[in-house]
Amino acid sequence: MNESLIRHFYESFQRRDHRSMGACYHPEATFRDEVFDLKRGKEIAAMWHMLCDSGKDLRIEFSGIQADEHSGRAHWEAHYTFSRTGRWVHNIIVAGFEFRDGKIIRHVDRFSFPRWARQAFGFTGWLLGRMPFLKHKVRQTAMKGLFRFIEQHPEYQT
Numbered sequence: 036m037n038e039s040l041i042r043h044f045y046e047s048f049q050r051r052d053h054r055s056m057g058a059c060y061h062p063e064a065t066f067r068d069e070v071f072d073l074k075r076g077k078e079i080a081a082m083w084h085m086l087c088d089s090g091k092d093l094r095i096e097f098s099g100i101q102a103d104e105h106s107g108r109a110h111w112e113a114h115y116t117f118s119r120t121g122r123w124v125h126n127i128i129v130a131g132f133e134f135r136d137g138k139i140i141r142h143v144d145r146f147s148f149p150r151w152a153r154q155a156f157g158f159t160g161w162l163l164g165r166m167p168f169l170k171h172k173v174r175q176t177a178m179k180g181l182f183r184f185i186e187q188h189p190e191y192q193t
Contacts, residue, residue: 037102037134041109044099044139053084058064061138067129069151069170070177078181079142081191085184090115107132117155124154 040059047055057080060066064076073079085193086092092115099110113126126146152164155173163169185191 036137037104037107038100039133040117040139041100041102041107041130041132042097042180045095045100045109045111048083048087048097049095051087051090051093053087056080056083056087058141059139061135061140063135064140066142069146069148070084070174071181072114074193075193078185079193081185081188082181084153084188085181086192089118092116102132102154105134107134118121120156122155122157124151126154148157163184 036052044056044059045051047059056069057076060076060079062076064079065138066073066079066082071082073082090147096114097109097111098182099108101108108131109173111128111130113124113128115124115133116122119122127150128144128146131143148170149160149164152160152169156163156169160169
């Protein structure tokens with residue numbers, strides 16, 4: 036059952052169906068990756084909505100889905116143009132999931148921030164990608180963008 040949930044999530048992502056993606060999460064879900072650290076299901080749904088809307092040339096591939104009644108994992112790759120620099124990014128991600136009540140309660144995506152930064156920012160990313168300063172700045176900018184997005188979309192406000 037949870038393998039189907041993960042598959043449905045990524046198939047929805049491929050279609051940029053953020054509503055269907057958000058519906059996969061428990062209201063008390065958490066999400067964490069190298070950029071976002073979200074503590075509420077509505078914030079997570081808003082993040083996917085924002086990313087689906089902004090990713091005009093976004094292409095998603097997924098594989099290696101495994102799950103039992105408690106946890107699961109998947110491999111996925113995102114191909115897109117990073118809007119701030121216009122640079123092409125191919126991000127390779129390993130996702131881990133925990134489930135409760137037939138929904139995702141915890142989602143952790145892991146990827147190489149230095150590799151991502153090199154692609155997204157070019158030489159500057161290559162030079163600074165391993166430094167905490169750049170990761171902090173990217174996180175800060177992304178969270179500001181998400182909070183602006185939530186302000187514009189009352190359905191994500193509590």
